[in-house]
Amino acid sequence: MTDHTKITDAWTRLAKLPQTTLSDLFAADGDRVAKMSQRIDADLGELGQLGMLLDWSKTHLDDAALDVFEDLAQTAGFDAARDALFDGGIVNPTEGRPATHGAMRGSGTEADVEEAEALLARMGMLVEAIHEGALGTIKHLIHIGIGGSALGPALAVDALTRDLKLVDVHVVSNIDGLALEQAFAACDPETTLIAVASKTFTTTETMTNANSALKWLADNKVDDPSGRIVALTANPQGAVDFGVDETRILPFPESVGGRYSLWSSIGFPVALAVGMEDFQAMLAGAQAIDTHFRGANGRTNAPLLAAFGDLYYTRIRGCQTRAVFAYDERLALLPDYLQQLEMESNGKSVRADGGPITQPTAPVTWGGVGTDAQHAVFQLLHQGTHLIPVDFIATVAPGDELDPAHHRNLLLNCLAQGAALMAGKQSDDPARNYPGDRPSAMFLLDDIDAATFGAMIAFHEHRTFAAAVLMGINPFDQFGVELGKAMAKSIDSGEGDFDASTLALMAAAGLKV
Ligand code: F6P
Numbered sequence: 001m002t003d004h005t006k007i008t009d010a011w012t013r014l015a016k017l018p019q020t021t022l023s024d025l026f027a028a029d030g031d032r033v034a035k036m037s038q039r040i041d042a043d044l045g046e047l048g049q050l051g052m053l054l055d056w057s058k059t060h061l062d063d064a065a066l067d068v069f070e071d072l073a074q075t076a077g078f079d080a081a082r083d084a085l086f087d088g089g090i091v092n093p094t095e096g097r098p099a100t101h102g103a104m105r106g107s108g109t110e111a112d113v114e115e116a117e118a119l120l121a122r123m124g125m126l127v128e129a130i131h132e133g134a135l136g137t138i139k140h141l142i143h144i145g146i147g148g149s150a151l152g153p154a155l156a157v158d159a160l161t162r163d164l165k166l167v168d169v170h171v172v173s174n175i176d177g178l179a180l181e182q183a184f185a186a187c188d189p190e191t192t193l194i195a196v197a198s199k200t201f202t203t204t205e206t207m208t209n210a211n212s213a214l215k216w217l218a219d220n221k222v223d224d225p226s227g228r229i230v231a232l233t234a235n236p237q238g239a240v241d242f243g244v245d246e247t248r249i250l251p252f253p254e255s256v257g258g259r260y261s262l263w264s265s266i267g268f269p270v271a272l273a274v275g276m277e278d279f280q281a282m283l284a285g286a287q288a289i290d291t292h293f294r295g296a297n298g299r300t301n302a303p304l305l306a307a308f309g310d311l312y313y314t315r316i317r318g319c320q321t322r323a324v325f326a327y328d329e330r331l332a333l334l335p336d337y338l339q340q341l342e343m344e345s346n347g348k349s350v351r352a353d354g355g356p357i358t359q360p361t362a363p364v365t366w367g368g369v370g371t372d373a374q375h376a377v378f379q380l381l382h383q384g385t386h387l388i389p390v391d392f393i394a395t396v397a398p399g400d401e402l403d404p405a406h407h408r409n410l411l412l413n414c415l416a417q418g419a420a421l422m423a424g425k426q427s428d429d430p431a432r433n434y435p436g437d438r439p440s441a442m443f444l445l446d447d448i449d450a451a452t453f454g455a456m457i458a459f460h461e462h463r464t465f466a467a468a469v470l471m472g473i474n475p476f477d478q479f480g481v482e483l484g485k486a487m488a489k490s491i492d493s494g495e496g497d498f499d500a501s502t503l504a505l506m507a508a509a510g511l512k513v
Pocket of ligand 1: 146147148149197198199200202203206258259478481
């Protein structure tokens with residue numbers, strides 16, 4: 001039974017701690033950098049190796065705050081919740097389900113891992129068959145899905161195929177036909193495969209786009225358009241009903257949530273573009289983080305420490321947003337991906353036990369790429385009235401082969417921003433004064449290969465889960481998205497009571513029935 005009084009007490013203790021400036025924290029502790037940073041390395045044998053340095057020293061977390069957060073984690077039942085996550089416990093109580101995305105990368109119960117391996121072996125066989133020409137010459141893949149069925153694949157393909165892609169992948173999510181038309185324009189129908197990615201196989205956007213893609217193939221006289229469809233779904237019967245042959249249906253378990261599904265057959269476009277070996281390396285990198293997350297305790301547990309920081313800023317410093325800037329073009333889509341992961345998981349105001357939450361939950365996640373963002377939004381970070389904790393993500397090895405000046409400047413700008421946010425600069429001229437004491441964390445990846453990428457994504461999954469446990473939230477449901485979907489159906493059918501504004505807008509948009 002969760003002891004809410006003790007939890008409230010921990011938050012009160014945190015709120016009462018003195019708020020020391022970052023420069024004073026550094027001045028008071030010569031070991032601060034060593035204490036507040038951590039390397040995560042793993043040798044994955046034939047699948048490569050991963051390495052990253054995580055540095056939280058430029059956040060306001062100190063020993064006193066971390067002591068209370070560790071108490072809070074204990075009181076909130078973090079250890080038991082973490083065990084339940086990997087042991088197939090019902091961590092998604094509102095839907096009565098476990099969350100078995102970890103099993104897709106080998107971290108779960110024996111039965112779940114065995115099932116996952118069989119499903120991924122099936123995907124591997126199809127990927128290899130396609131590479132070998134079993135479906136004819138396939139040069140393009142239009143991957144149709146939305147939310148968790150699109151954001152992870154889009155990010156992974158963009159991050160991992162800058163040097164080489166075995167198949168040209170276009171991810172289409174929006175129901176706005178312009179998105180699909182753009183993909184059609186870039187693909188030759190004769191050599192294009194369509195992946196329909198939907199956990200439920202009922203999502204309006206995806207099914208509408210899938211039908212239009214089938215029509216496009218037929219209009220272009222492609223033989224057997226349905227034979228060009230691969231379905232990635234937890235509802236195989238839905239795919240059969242849509243006309244997809246069972247040999248091209250790649251199922252995944254219902255217990256894998258949409259925004260946690262990159263590791264399942266939803267990752268098919270990634271496997272097709274980078275090959276199965278790199279896909280396995282991505283899984284192995286993620287598993288290395290699972291191993292760390294399962295074995296490390298308190299502040300030595302990197303995703304838990306990150307969650308401490310997130311909650312500190314949201315609940316103690318009143319920060320309503322957090323920003324993520326990738327100083328690497330390959331991770332340009334990371335903020336979009338994290339928005340769904342964090343905001344759909346933890347943007348809630350009830351606890352998992354149904355009780356109300358009175359303190360803030362997930363902040364708004366936003367961000368962009370450096371250095372572009374420096375010339376657009378960093379003004380507000382340095383001198384605006386919002387306190388915004390920033391994550392910087394950069395890579396030691398350059399992704400480009402141009403003059404090393406490019407990468408050197410990219411990195412030095414990234415480091416300069418963190419240093420400047422913290423140090424600030426006093427000036428007698430108020431317009432030129434930088435208050436400083438603005439927090440940031442640094443993720444310095446050795447490289448962006450499949451393994452490191454997988455590790456970085458799994459890190460964020462566990463960070464989100466850890467924050468959910470500390471807040472008492474179920475991070476695996478998303479009922480908040482349902483009302484708008486139901487309203488859209490009502491507007492479509494014209495049935496239902498609409499407010500005067502919506503009625504007027506329906507008329508103006510030509511939607512009045
Ligand atoms: O509407 C939200 C949502 O349910 C997400 O959670 C999910 O990732 C997305 O829609 C797509 O759902 P599906 O994979 O079932 O098409």
